[in-house]
Amino acid sequence: MTDLARRSALALALAAGLAGTAHAAVPADRPWMDRSLSPDRRAELIVTAMTDDEKFRMIRADFGQKNDKAPHSPESLEGAGFVPSIPRLGLAALNETDAGLGVTRPGSDGLGAISLPAGLATAASFDPAVAHAGGRMIGGEARGKGYGVLLAGGVNLVRDPRNGRNFEYAGEDPVLAGTMAGAAVRGVQEQKVVATVKHFAINDLESGRNTLSADIDPVALRESDLLAFQLAIAKGDPGSVMSSYNKVNGTYAGEHDWLLNQVLKQEWGFKGWVMSDWGGVHSGAKAALAGLDQESAGEVFDKEVFFDKPLREAYAAGQFPKARLDDMVKRIMRSLFAHGVIDQPMKPTKVPYEADRIVARDALEAGAVLLRNQDALLPLARKGQSVVIIGGRADKGVLAGGGSSAVSDVAGDPVPGLEPKAWPGPVKYHASAPLTFMRKLGGKVSFDEGTDPAAAAKAAADADVAVVFVTKWAAESFDTPNLALPDGQDALVEAVAKANPKTVVVLETNGPVAMPWLDHVGAVMQAWYPGSGGGEAIARLLYGVSAPSGRLPLTWPKDESQLPRTTIAGAGLYSKEKPADNVDYNIEGADVGYRWFEKTKREPLFAFGYGLTYTSFAYSEFSVDKDASGHPVAHVTVKNTGKVAGADVPQIYVTAPGASTRRLAGWSKVSLKPGASQRVDIPLEPLALARYDDKAKRWQVAAGSYNVKLARSATDVATETSLTLPESFPTAKAP
Structure with missing residues (x-):
């Protein structure tokens, strides 16, 4: 049993002990507070006691952050979403926050948070105990800051390495992705916080995500993306599922009766609630009857608040039945009872940031992938070896992905002001500098910014080993047009490797990138987006304090020509090119990733499941x-x-x-x-x-x-x- 597995087992034992504590007396006028009843029965009782106005208030969450479209409530913690309290029923306000890598908004303590490394790093650990420990960590921080819902549980498959949001997910294989996401969800919810499996379904590109139709044969969908969701839900028992922005075979996912009612709720028996993505609602009764239970931040992101006036009008006209309204509210309340959000009201607590940072560090150590190690260049010698670190702002920190999942580190951003500053930025770094930790572990360690390849080459020539950090920022809402590294970093690596063949390259990227210099360098380590403990983890791996053990959770292509779709219409940050109206996923169908390469007899640069270490x-x-x-x-x-x-x-x-x-x-x-x-x-x-x-x-x-x-x-x-x-x-x- 690994250390992480032991920690998870201990956490489960403690949770079981807490669950056995005595219950408070049940108020006679609030029978739903009787913890001896099942969550289903408690939900039935409170829904029966609700007025129609209270029910309609529960099925829409407002945007939690201050904005000019609606008045701000003092009950809001400035998170992603917010449902006000209903004192008559004893219901406290419900605050929601992003996301799968950590709490993205300060919450009640007004501070930042600790970020896990990229979801792909956790998936690369091939260890559900790592995912579980990470889920417990971010769930604990969410509860400590007053949040009852954490929008964590991304399980969309990596069908294209250029998808800007891959770093939030768990790879290309549905069994791996579903298993790892399920373990993370369990961890979150053990902290009495509802987790949200998302984005349902086949939201596998960001370009045109609000209008694009993902077209695929239903059986192929069942055997790929939906299988990942099915396993994540079975193994994690999430309180909520978030519908995706895109259409599926021509119908918006949030209006998709087959997806939401027939598959998710009826066939899979999902008892929780389906919330929309922010800006993902296009109708009232149509969406509600198709299985959507809650509109998220409609007053800011949708054309109108469809689950308020339009749905009320349909209700009054008999076009939207009371039984369905009750079911929507019952599903929400059931999850809040089942996962302890109501029974253990949110009380701000001190968050153990330094202990949490170690969880994040350990996750990267388990998930960083050693791709190349010629002549056992790694691990570096602790004594008698001079090392120059080059580029990547490695003297400051490590890169984070952008968009709604970007965590503001409790230690602050060591590289503020980077472009783009507007959505999906700002670009953020976590204050865990590889240089700092490598100097603690190694002998003579110097630094070069890497802005001048000639100067970097000279520094490399004067050192025993050169370690080049390269970065590629990706984010929600756009895909990258190609696999190339930006900002002349290929030329930097080539210059350094020519000056010193003992060159190590550390990648901080969303996933696969082109590496024209691969044969000229001695070692390559994929560190993904490393998270709040990333600098220390990288140093420990490079110096052999721990040995790399990650395996690729996706196939690393040689170039774009090997992919099912060689180009992505509308790709690129702030691209003016029109995105595609439809994406044909029938090209590969269920044969995603390594199965596509096997089916088409293509040889990747690195295979799914590949990874080196320091032993045999x-x-x-x-x-x-x-x-x-x-x-x-x-x-x-x-x-x-x-x-x-x-x-x-x-x-x-x-x-x-x-x-x-x-x-x-x-x-x-x-x-x-x-x-x-x-x-x-x-x-x-x-x-x-x-x-x-x-x-x-x-x-x-x-x-x-x-x-x-x-x-x-x-x-x-x-x-x-x-x-x-x-x-x-x-x-x-x-x-």
Whole structure:
């Protein structure tokens, strides 16, 4: 068991202990406050007691921040959303805040927050315990600042590495993404804060996101993006789901009866509420009858507040039934009861920022990916080696992604005033400078800003090793037109590498970038957007205090020509080009990422699941059988054959009878000391073995022989075997 897993187990035990404390006496006029009743019954009781005006007030959240379109309430904490209190019913105000990497608004303490590294970094850990610990951390900060809803739980698949919002998500594989997002949601909600799985569904590009139609065959959608949501919801039990901006096959997601009513609520049995994205509502009764339960900040972001006057008029005219209004409110109240928001009212508490920063640091250490390490250039020597750090503002801090998820660090922004200052900026850095921590760990460490390639090359020539930090900012609301690094950074790396072949490149990016200099440098580490503990984590990884153990949660293409769509219409910050009206996802369908590369016989630069470390591992005694319940389980003995401690991620890929592509069905993260070995059992996700039967409306594992591969990545297969399975009909289950 890893340290993070132990911490998570301890946190669960403490939460269980708290849940057993005595309940306060129940007021006779508020029976819904009886904690011995089920959340469903409590929600029924309070909805029965509500007036119509109170119900209509509950199904719309106002924008929490001061604006010129509506008066500001003193109950608002300046967050993303706000529902005022209803004192008659004993309901306190409900405040909502972004986002999946941390609390983005100061809240009741007036301070900043701690940011996790990018969601892709957490996904790259391939360790649900890391996601769970991160969720608990940001959920704890949200509650400490007075927020009852945290808009955390991004699970949209990475279909295109140029999508500006990829850094918020959990990769290209639905089983990995759903598992990791579900673990994070569980962590958030253990702090008595509602988490929000988003953006439902297939919001996989930002260009034209408010009007674009994502077109895809429903079965392919079920087996890709929707599978990620299905698993995240089953494993995390979120109190809320957020509908996406885009259309799906021509219908806005927030008006999509098939998505919201038929699939989410009826088939999956989701009991929480569906909130809109900010500016994602286009109708009143139409959206409500299609399954949308709450309009978010409509007075600021929508054409009108559709869930107020227009919906009231439909209600009065009998076009919107009382039963549906009650259901909308009941779903909201049920989640607030089920996840402790009402029973444990928000009371500002002291946030343990320094302890939280260590959680963020540990997450990056688990998720940074070592892509190249020629001649064991890394780890750097702690003594007797001179190092020059070049570029990336590494003397100040580490880069953050932009948009609604950008956290204002409690330590302040060490590089203020960067463009763009307007939305989706401002560009932010977290005050965790790699230079500071590398000087603590290493010997002679100097710094060059990297603004002059000739000067940087001279500094590199005078040092034993050069470490170049390169950055590429991405953000919500736009996609990047290409994979190239901006601002002449390729020329900087080339100049430094020519002067000193012992050059290490650290990437702070949204994901894959073009690396024309790859063969000329000694080592490359992907640090994603590193978060509030990023500088320390990078230093510890470079100097071998800890060993890299991340694996790529996405495929790293050689260039744009390898992608299903070589260009994105309207891509680029403040682009004047018209975005596409439709995006055809039937090109790849369910074969996203590594499966697209396998299907089209393309060789990526780095495969999904790839990652190096400072030691080596050997596999033996691989087998696959079924447990007592008939579920398939893989077994393998993993041995650390190197000289330092490290972690490995054996991965299991399965090809079903007649299928043309493999699917990730399971994995395990194993930490071992030098010479140690461990027998590992890896349960296989049944839905990764199944296809969706659209006529029967269920998943089906076909009877037959399945090819099962033990691999180090999607393309690096160690060994394989076969497993014969009978026909079965699996469902998504909680962990």
